[in-house]
Amino acid sequence: MDHPIKRDHSRFRKIVKGRVRENLRKYISQGQQIIPKGTDKFTVPMPQIDTPRFKFGDKSQGGMGQGDGKPGDPVDGQQDPNGQPGQGEAGEGEGSKELEVELSVEELAQILGEELALPNIEPKGKKSIHSQVDRYTTVGNVGPDSLKHLKRTYKQALKRQVSMGTYDPNNPTVIPNRADYRYRAADTKVENQNAAVVIYMMDVSGSMGDEQKEIVRTESFWINLWLKSQYKDIDIRYIIHDATAKEVDENTFFRTRESGGTLISSAYTLCKQMIQADYNPNEWNIYPFHFSDGDNWSADDTKLCLQLLDEFIIPSSNMFCYGQVESRYGSGQFYKDLNAKYSDKNSEVILSKIKNKDGILDSIKEFLGKGK
Amino acid sequence: MEMRSSPIKGKLRDLQIEIEGYAKEFGLDFFPQIFEMCDYDTINILAAQGGFPTRYPHWRFGMEYDQLSKGYRYGLQKIYEMVINTDPCYAYLLQVNNWVDQKIVMAHVYGHNDFFKNNMWFRTTNRKMMDVMANHGTKIRRYMEKYGVDKVEAFIDRVLSLENLISVNEMFETQEIKRHRRELNEQARTESEDDYVNDDRSEALKSFMRTKKRGEDLRDYEKKSKEDHKELVLPKKIPPKPERDLLQFLVNFAPVEEWQADIIGILREESYYFLPQRLTKIMNEGWASYWHSTIMTQRALDASEIVDFADKHAGVMAMSRQQMNPYKVGIELMRDIEHRWNTGKFGKEYNECQNMSEKNNWDLKLGKGREKIFEVRKTHNDISFIDEFLTPEFCQRQQLFTYKYNPRTGRYEIDHRDFLGIKSKLLAQLTNFGSPMIEVDDANFKNRGELLLVHRHSGVDLDMNYASETLKNLFHIWTRPVNIRTKFDEKEVVFHFDGKEMKPLH
Structure with missing residues (x-):
């Protein structure tokens, strides 16, 4: 049985998750507060969860220190009101340290899902991919040394010694022999797998400023998070475009700034090629996201875009999402053009306008709220 | 387990x-x-x-x-x-x-x-606390099974918020003082109850009824006094004099259920158990x-271990510019006392000596150092320890200083190295184990069954965000509005918490 403190610990985790949920809007609109840690964990900073008590207001109080220095010398950067690490007598000490909470992808996604009332995604009814998974669930008599199960081995040796009468309680030495060795063994299971690919396209022409990109970055973080929690395997591809389009890695995606004009069709064409090359729509759940400030070079190009969407992108995708980030320079015309064609009745296309950082949460809800 | x-x-x-x-x-x-x-x-x-x-x-x-x-x-x-x-x-x-x-x-x-x-400050602590703690665990788990984990935990949260509102004096009350105090309380109660019938209603319910009844009594008195021009006799105030042990007060007078009263009692006991360690x-x-x-x-120590020992010891004794290290100040002060009582560097003659070199070389060869520190460890707490044994020479040798917040630079800066200043800062930090001194003053404030706390202001304001949250927790236990009289920005003010927000009372 686990120590009861594990239950206290999970109560604490529950409270923490509640806090994250309460402050989700803040976390989202302030962007970078949530720090990915490894591939499947995040660190969320939050103020210490304090039991409120009557206490003195801090700043006026000052304190006492030891060491050299003249009056007026700073006592060093930030004041640290906590005891030295590891020394405090237990049962006291109320610090105001920051709490760093680790949450897994699933936990964070669950919070997002509950807060936005997001429906679970129903994967397309197309053929799933099968994959073989090895899990070490059993114990066997043969195996490599690296998988040796010491506890079982010694247990086996002890059993043998006891039954043979060679075990001496006064000198409890247990020596396993070859036949006692036990190894962890793998069970191979076939698992159904839903695979998904997210293709982000972004306009990087001059009119998309840093703030706009920041919004896209935050939004894509949460979209990825949600989709990762819904699909076992997920590919993420990035396309930037101005008058031409190219595929880039994540870092370049958010950093590149070009000055040229804008031909959205270039991105859509590349997206189409990408899908044709790598992602058979029968096997993959495909999510193209396009972010721009709504400027396109010409009405002709817009026409070409609509044609690409109609003929290929929309039929092969779960949904096509267009997010328009408001900028000082953008006309927002592209949204109007899309909206004229795909207004609400067509649920494969989702359009969203993101005014500023505070609009991110609502926009995420628009994109993901349909469970597709 | x-x-x-x-x-x-x-x-x-x-x-x-x-x-x-x-x-x-x-x-x-x-x-x-x-x-x-x-x-x-x-x-x-x-x-x-x-x-x-x-x-x-x-x-x-x-x-x-x-x-x-x-x-x-x-x-x-x-x-x-x-x-x-x-x-x-x-x-x-x-x-x-x-x-x-x-x-x-x-x-x-x-x-x-x-x-x-x-x-001596540990004298009244329960040395079988291991069992007591385990029993507390069992009791509270049982309440959780009966009333629900969330409900009980939420109540514990509320009480914990008031956990530091206990009285140091309580630990030193002899049986006699305790009895006297109980009588005073009883008196106040029965006087306000008058013809109160003894029945099997819970203490909690009774105390709530009492609060209501006091109001009625008062109206009766008024009516009567109008009728027969008798002198108006007000019921005695509860508590008779300001009470620092808020938790005990709540057990006695707050309209709580039995299990809640029990939990307050449990947390109070644990709080008192840890108190001497904080003192x-x-x-x-x-x-x-x-x-x-x-x-x-x-x-x-073995010769081969000296470096390791010195390393560990120095780590524990490290001085900090932001904070007093109790290990360091403690050990140095103990050694200083030992030295002073070994050499006789105390008392009138030594203090009045004007010759610095004579003072430095002062040695009466008393050899009473060890004996003295054993005595000190028996009778003192941090406050009296600092008050009695901190000397200007010690502060200088230990390079003690005070610092304060400089709003202009936004940093904490060294203020001064003045002996009396350091001493009073230290003592202020230690007074009431570093918590603001808060007492229950009136359980029937404004004759509306509201609770009035009084903060004995000693130069530092309360943290108002925390105060508001704390009052909120108190409100849920008292179930009527709660108030606190304090000083804020140099002004006397009573803050009133009505269940929703805290605001100053005019």
């Missing part, structure tokens, strides 16, 4: 016997000492639970555990030792510590043990450090 620690044996047990021998030789007087060995996870659990293997279920133990475990994992902090005030005295050793560490810890623990047993932090650590240092350097 089975604890994942085991008694020490073999070489470590021999070491304990050796160290215990030295401790006895030096005249330390301690409870039987039990050392248990555990791994870091177990010591983190114990530390999170205030040193006790079993506590009541509460999320904050989980939070402590979370942080301790992380601190250990990232190598930021490590708990070396853990000792609790019980008879026999339990202490825990960390498995991964090396031999010298274990030696230091053992010597240190004997110092704490002696302090627990002899310091003697500097002395206790100073005393234990004095003894680990003395035992190690004069007896237990």
